[in-house]
Amino acid sequence: MSLLERARKLLPRMSDTEREALEAGTVWLDGELFSGRPDFRRMLREPWPELTERERAFLDGPVEEACRMVDPWELSKRRELPPEVWAFLKRERFFGLTIPQEHGGHAFSALACSTIFAKLASRSLPLSAVVLIPNSVGPAELLLAYGTDEQRRHYLPRLARGEEIPCFALTEPEAGSDAASLTSQGVVFRGSDGRILLRLDWQKRYITLAPVATLLGLAVRLRDPENLLGKEEDVGITCVLVPASTPGVEIGRRHDPLGIPFPNGPTEGRNVVVPLDAVIGGAAGAGRGWTMLMEALSAGRSISLPAQSVGGAKLVARV
Secondary structure (H helix, E strand, C coil): CCCHHHHHHCCCCCCCHHHHHHHCCCCCCCCCCHCCCCCCHHHHHCCCCCCCHHHHHHHHHHHHHHHHHHCHHHHHHHHHCHHHHHHHHCCCHHCCCCCCCCHHCCCHHHHHHHHHHHHHHHCCCHHHEEEEHCCCCHHHHHHHHHCCHHHHHHHHHHHHHHCCCCCEEEECCCCCCCHCCCCCEEEECCCCCCEEEEEEEEEEEEEEEEHHHEEEEEEEEEEEEEECCCCCCCEEEEEEEEEECCCCCCCCCCCCCCCCCCCEEEEEEEEEEEEEEHHHHHHCCCCCCCHHHHHHHHHHHHHHHHHHHHHHHHHHHCC
């Protein structure tokens, strides 16, 4: 028996989520590197992106100013970003880095976003985390790719201006990024007025920005016992937008991951009722949550978190 065959018997099988993540998207130079025999001439011929003048101006202006406004030592004692920093981030549209300009955002490139995250992290990891989440693993990205026109018109300007502070609730007490292990539930039913509604119940934890969020992006398993959507009873994983003010939503408590003072905590929902158009993409988006999650997670893991790690390494080296 070969070593590979022995390992196959010992190791767990690849989950559907892991397989979906591997098959999502395309490869670039990473494909060359992992081939074992990279064509360096081809790699050197690739056109490398550059920052635009507008992106450089934002880095040299608002980003530098945000770094000056944060005192890491004071932040470690306060455990909160000062109100004036929050106000500055909203005024300069830090929460709309990837949102198109027609919706009030900056429409910055992936290079600009990663450079901004790295710069902020080189000054303060909590500051970087607060800016990173709305621009990577958050409702804005999913709305841009899958939202209805009405959802984009309503939410994207509010997200860009910081009127809505978003979080995305995926991790649960017994499930991490493996969406196949989700236990949070949604049930489709018809209300007394004839409208199709969703009743949601969830328990999430380790959700960055949850303690301060006004808008929750939520992943649940959706069931349709009466087949009101015409997609059979087991609709599948679905992404839903839930205002934090909705009756039954509980937020505000905090975790303290690694002692780093950024907003992170649990959120729970009991018998939370929302309209069908709260589903990202409307009725057509019901059951498409798996694909949405794979795209959202890949953007955060390939661009945002590595950039933050680079900035954090610079911070550690400086300290």
